[in-house]
Amino acid sequence: MSVSQLKKIDGAPRTDQQTQRKIVIAVDGPAASGKGTLAKMMAQRLGYAYLDTGAIYRAVALATLEMGGDPSNVADVEPALEMIKRNLTPELLANPILRRPEVSEASSKIAVLPQVRISLLEYQRDFAKNPPGDVGGAVLDGRDIGTVVCPQADIKFFVTADPEERAHRRFKELQRQHPELTPEKILYDIILRDQRDSSRKVAPTLAAADAYVLDTTKLSPAEVLDEAIQIARARFLAASDNGI
Numbered sequence: 001m002s003v004s005q006l007k008k009i010d011g012a013p014r015t016d017q018q019t020q021r022k023i024v025i026a027v028d029g030p031a032a033s034g035k036g037t038l039a040k041m042m043a044q045r046l047g048y049a050y051l052d053t054g055a056i057y058r059a060v061a062l063a064t065l066e067m068g069g070d071p072s073n074v075a076d077v078e079p080a081l082e083m084i085k086r087n088l089t090p091e092l093l094a095n096p097i098l099r100r101p102e103v104s105e106a107s108s109k110i111a112v113l114p115q116v117r118i119s120l121l122e123y124q125r126d127f128a129k130n131p132p133g134d135v136g137g138a139v140l141d142g143r144d145i146g147t148v149v150c151p152q153a154d155i156k157f158f159v160t161a162d163p164e165e166r167a168h169r170r171f172k173e174l175q176r177q178h179p180e181l182t183p184e185k186i187l188y189d190i191i192l193r194d195q196r197d198s199s200r201k202v203a204p205t206l207a208a209a210d211a212y213v214l215d216t217t218k219l220s221p222a223e224v225l226d227e228a229i230q231i232a233r234a235r236f237l238a239a240s241d242n243g244i
Helices: 035-046 053-064 073-087 101-109 114-129 146-150 165-174 185-198 220-239
Strands: 007-009 012-014 023-028 049-052 137-142 155-160 212-215
Touching: 023 035, 023 146, 035 049, 035 137, 035 155, 035 220, 049 053, 049 114, 053 073, 053 101, 053 137, 073 114, 101 185, 114 137, 114 146, 137 146, 146 155, 155 165, 155 220, 165 185, 212 220
Parallel strands: 023 137, 023 155, 049 137, 155 212
Antiparallel strands: 007 012
């Protein structure tokens, strides 16, 4: 990629759509770390396409549950997986039902199934390579974007925060719709999911060696975005100075 041909939107890089491949930004991190908020804000600021890859797994999880299947059993998951792949739309991925606790729990079980991850890999990579709307790039968030889905991403972020802060955020998000939840229960679930996601054999949650780690524990979303944009700007300016 010729960085000298990068255009800038609001002080951040964007490709010349006629001559350059699409820029890919990977945003990874554990649950409730703020990675989704950052990824959406970056995509909006840059005019890029955005994909919440976790929502795809949630959609498969919801379909599996609605079919009466066991999310830990690949035989039960496969029919739901094929159905979702045929009907994957932005509207589906934005469905608030996907954020229900039982769907989150089921999606974390589905995510450890190698067959599911391999099946969804092509869709995610195609989105990054050919973002809808022929925009200048794509921002993908998940848990293995920078390590597995897009290991050659132009820039990678790993967003994290203390478990207690993440539990607090998730509680605030869910307490109105699910008054039965307690902060202690959410913290327990987050710690359990962290252990499951970081220890799974296939695509564990971890920061890529070349990722920029952002600790959002004491930062507002706007502050995290500003830091990420500054890092991206410095990254591309350095690449340009080096003639990359």
